[in-house]
Amino acid sequence: MKKIMFLYHVEEREYQIIEMIKSQLFSYSEKLDIRVGEFYHSIKDTIDFKPDVIVSIPPRDCYSSNYLTVLKLLTKAVVISMTTEGHHTFEDKIVQDVIGFNSYSPKLVDYYIMWGAKTSNILGRKLFGTGKVTNRKRIKTTGYAFYDLERTRKLFTDYPAYPEIVNWAKQYSRIHLVITGFSPADWSVQDYFYLGFFGEQKSVSKLTEEQIQEALKVKERYTLFRDKYINDIISVAEQMPDTGFFVKLHPVEISSKIRYYEKLSGYKNIYVVSTALPVGMLLSIADTMIHYNSTCNMEAYIYSVPTILRFLAQDSNLENILKESAYSYEINDREGFVNCLQNKCEFRRLPMTEKKLFDLFNWKMNKKYKPVEKIASYIFNAKKSQHLSCFDKEVIKAVESKEGEVIEEWLLYRFFEGKISRKMLYDLTALMKLQFIKIIGKLEGFVHV
Known part of the structure; x- marks a missing residue:
């Protein structure tokens, strides 16, 4: 059974999009385990869930990129970043704000989902130029979920x-x-x-x-x-x-x-x-x-x-x-x-x-517009995650960060409090991996600032 974890940041803007995508995913297969949670409150749940795919908005700050890096490191999930705003102006400063001033491994995000051709082109070029994606082919253009009128009209009836x-x-x-x-x-x-x-x-x-x-x-x-x-x-x-x-x-x-x-x-x-x-x-x-x-x-x-x-x-x-x-x-x-x-x-x-x-x-008059189907298809068919290397400077930085320490401390606490089980062995393996990366960081002379 394929397991998919949606992590939202702003519920008002993202939750309805997620619900539309979930509905489409279940139309492909009932053999799916899909969970939804607020990003920062669902870190532990995500580790426990061990999803095959993590879907969230692009990691635009160091907190989210550090957490997401450690999550991917431990779960080996495919990470898909889904833009939710749907509209951008393209001055360089605005584009930089949209992709974030933080840095992370180009192998962290496996696929970026964007709405329009121009948005994909300009943001994609910036992401590639700043080392946040390995290949611009990993940037997918789908259209804007809220402009899928057939689906959004059905959502309106849910409002009191x-x-x-x-x-x-x-x-x-x-x-x-x-x-x-x-x-x-x-x-x-x-x-x-x-x-x-x-x-x-x-x-x-x-x-x-x-x-x-x-x-x-x-x-x-x-x-x-x-x-x-x-x-x-x-x-x-x-x-x-x-x-x-x-x-x-x-x-x-x-x-x-x-x-x-x-x-x-x-x-x-x-x-x-x-x-x-x-x-x-x-x-x-x-x-x-x-x-x-x-x-x-x-x-x-x-x-x-x-x-x-x-x-x-x-x-x-x-x-x-x-x-x-x-x-x-x-x-x-x-x-x-x-x-x-x-x-x-x-x-x-x-x-x-x-x-x-x-x-x-990506909208054209009198043309079938099915952005939700496209988004769901990319998520459903996502199989191979890019491997995060333990020697990657950005991975080491994330593990040594406060966010990495939070996850490590939680795993330690659970390990010593728990009974011998598969979960305990998983925690031990995860802890050993994190410690190994920290040792590499010290040996290589990387310092997390």
């Missing part, structure tokens, strides 16, 4: 809020989805500081008046834009009582408990979505989406939902931004915006958006 949302929408002839994301309007100067607005500045007290005013100008710009954006929604909602408006708050606005949107509760045909729900759930019942240059624009396109962009005339890269929405209205053009909503907005093909969707998510 789903029946209420659907029933509310049935009251109206049309539904418009409104995307928010204006938390900088509520930030203090200190918030801007902690979020890196002032660069390398190390103390709030040392900010110059010029720096403070710069932050306050940004705050004011967000405040004015939000006021006009939301007031236009109120205006059109009053004029169109037979039309429903879902106002979906940004996750940051939800977690920050911003009270600005409470004023919308007085309007019967406005439903404020203030819990963390996938935007796809709302797109599946929306006729139009209103946004401010949100990345949700691409997801709306996949659902064939026409989008209306609200923008500032001085926005950067405006020429390209305007090409990525079916309709666009400057934030001061309330009349044009209202007229657009009063008429039926039609879905339009947008070449630039389609190019982005292919580059980032």
Whole structure:
């Protein structure tokens, strides 16, 4: 029986993807033992489980790469790293952030799973160039699991809020989805500081008046834009009582408990979505989406939902931004915006958006899109793990790290507390291997810093 261990880091983002993949894996064979756990809380369980395959997000920090190295060393599992964000910009600093500033053996990760062709190419080149993969053929392009609409639509019914949302929408002839994301309007100067607005500045007290005013100008710009954006929604909602408006708050606005949107509760045909729900759930019942240059624009396109962009005339890269929405209205053009909503907005093909969707998510219009099947297939067929050498400097570093010591101490404790059994012999073998690597490290003069 093949054993597969999924280790997630952020449950909200990864768990549903894992559930979709699990379902597909079991369609291939019932002779599978699949377990799921939070990465750092499942280290011991993973060692006990002795999986054939470990699936996790890429090890972007030294803690996860050290743990993963020791796990692979002891279990000999195939390690598959699965990107979960699905979207990247490609400035060098951003790419480096995505793959991490840590180092680990090029044989640690056997396969990287990425969503889009451009993402695979650029991140793959960086991974290979920094010695984090042995061969770029080990980077696989699958598409984005959450854009597998047939599967994600089935997931929506599992949300407790789903029946209420659907029933509310049935009251109206049309539904418009409104995307928010204006938390900088509520930030203090200190918030801007902690979020890196002032660069390398190390103390709030040392900010110059010029720096403070710069932050306050940004705050004011967000405040004015939000006021006009939301007031236009109120205006059109009053004029169109037979039309429903879902106002979906940004996750940051939800977690920050911003009270600005409470004023919308007085309007019967406005439903404020203030819990963390996938935007796809709302797109599946929306006729139009209103946004401010949100990345949700691409997801709306996949659902064939026409989008209306609200923008500032001085926005950067405006020429390209305007090409990525079916309709666009400057934030001061309330009349044009209202007229657009009063008429039926039609879905339009947008070449630039389609190019982005292919580059980032391997998605093409009118083409079968089965990313979950591809991901599951790579996991199901993964058989041969790259061998980690005891003489590999990165392996020695991981074993000598705090993470390696945690695993070693746990194995020692269990060994001396346990009864003679196969598990005890396994622990003894594992301990001997770790000690052997430490001896090699000392002999070779490797020092873990």
